[in-house]
Amino acid sequence: EAGVVQSPRYKIIEKKQPVAFWCNPISGHNTLYWYLQNLGQGPELLIRYENEEAVDDSQLPKDRFSAERLKGVDSTLKIQPAELGDSAVYLCASSLSSSQETQYFGPGTRLLVL
Amino acid sequence: AQTVTQSQPEMSVQEAETVTLSCTYDTSENNYYLFWYKQPPSRQMILVIRQEAYKQQNATENRFSVNFQKAAKSFSLKISDSQLGDTAMYFCAFMRSYGNKLVFGAGTILRVKS
Numbered sequence: 134e135a136g137v138v139q140s141p142r143y144k145i146i147e148k149k150q151p152v153a154f155w156c157n158p159i160s161g162h163n164t165l166y167w168y169l170q171n172l173g174q175g176p177e178l179l180i181r182y183e184n185e186e187a188v189d190d191s192q193l194p195k196d197r198f199s200a201e202r203l204k205g206v207d208s209t210l211k212i213q214p215a216e217l218g219d220s221a222v223y224l225c226a227s228s229l230s231s232s233q234e235t236q237y238f239g240p241g242t243r244l245l246v247l
Numbered sequence: 248a249q250t251v252t253q254s255q256p257e258m259s260v261q262e263a264e265t266v267t268l269s270c271t272y273d274t275s276e277n278n279y280y281l282f283w284y285k286q287p288p289s290r291q292m293i294l295v296i297r298q299e300a301y302k303q304q305n306a307t308e309n310r311f312s313v314n315f316q317k318a319a320k321s322f323s324l325k326i327s328d329s330q331l332g333d334t335a336m337y338f339c340a341f342m343r344s345y346g347n348k349l350v351f352g353a354g355t356i357l358r359v360k361s
Contacts, residue, residue: 164347175251175338175351176292189348222290234280234299234342236349238292 135159137239139225145245151213154242157206158227165202166236167210168224176224182208215246249274251341253352260329261360267314268324268355270339276300278344281315281322286354287335295337298322329359 138157146152158165163184168176179198181189184205193200197216202208212219222243226236250273260266272281283295298306298315305313310330314323326333339352 166349168349173353175340175354176349177351178348181347224292226292228347235282235294235297237294238284240289240291243290 137225137227137237139239139242141242142240143243146215147247148217149214152215153209153211154223156208156225156239159237162227163230164228165208166226167200170222170224217246220244220246249341249350251339251350251352253339253355255355257356259358259360262329262331264329265325265327266329268337270322270352272320272341276343280342282340283324284338284340285335331359331361333357334359
């Protein structure tokens with residue numbers, strides 16, 4: 134069974150440019166998460182989806198960050214415009230449902246903003 | 248709000264020996280889940296072991312076991328017969344039963360030496 138797929142794996146952009154990350158969860162997983170991981174720290178939740186509905190986006194900086202999961206399967210996280218402080222790893226995870234405890238993580242996208 | 252503390256930024260152990268990683272957490276919840284995740288240098292976050300708070304028996308997974316002390320809010324990970332492949336960053340994480348957000352500690356870098 135394929136795991137969580139993320140692309141791209143690495144991205145280098147200049148500040149003020151837009152950037153987008155894509156995630157495809159494990160097949161059949163209804164719950165999808167985007168986490169931000171700064172260097173040397175643990176991940177922090179940005180947004181959680183139950184199917185196509187964003188049920189927890191309280192930590193998402195909505196002035197520059199947006200996310201969508203239109204058909205309740207794959208998801209896109211966008212930053213526009215990117216700032217130097219956005220350099221980090223963006224992790225996607227999925228779980229079978231909101232009552233399933235175990236989250237499975239993708240390999241992440243490492244973003245460097247110059 | 249829940250917090251997770253890992254007080255050991257770095258640990259090292261000789262191959263084949265045993266090492267224990269510490270984790271404490273703070274919560275007012277009675278039902279919750281605790282996890283240890285491993286993140287090798289490739290950055291894929293992998294679940295090592297999980298513990299349900301309502302279970303008194305400590306979880307074990309092959310060479311990995313936990314010492315869960317609910318009253319003390321302590322959740323340590325013991326790795327027996329350490330292998331070179333165990334070298335990674337280890338994160339302790341907390342999740343409320345129905346809240347579904349993972350709260351991570353800052354991580355412990357474990358180096359297994361030959």
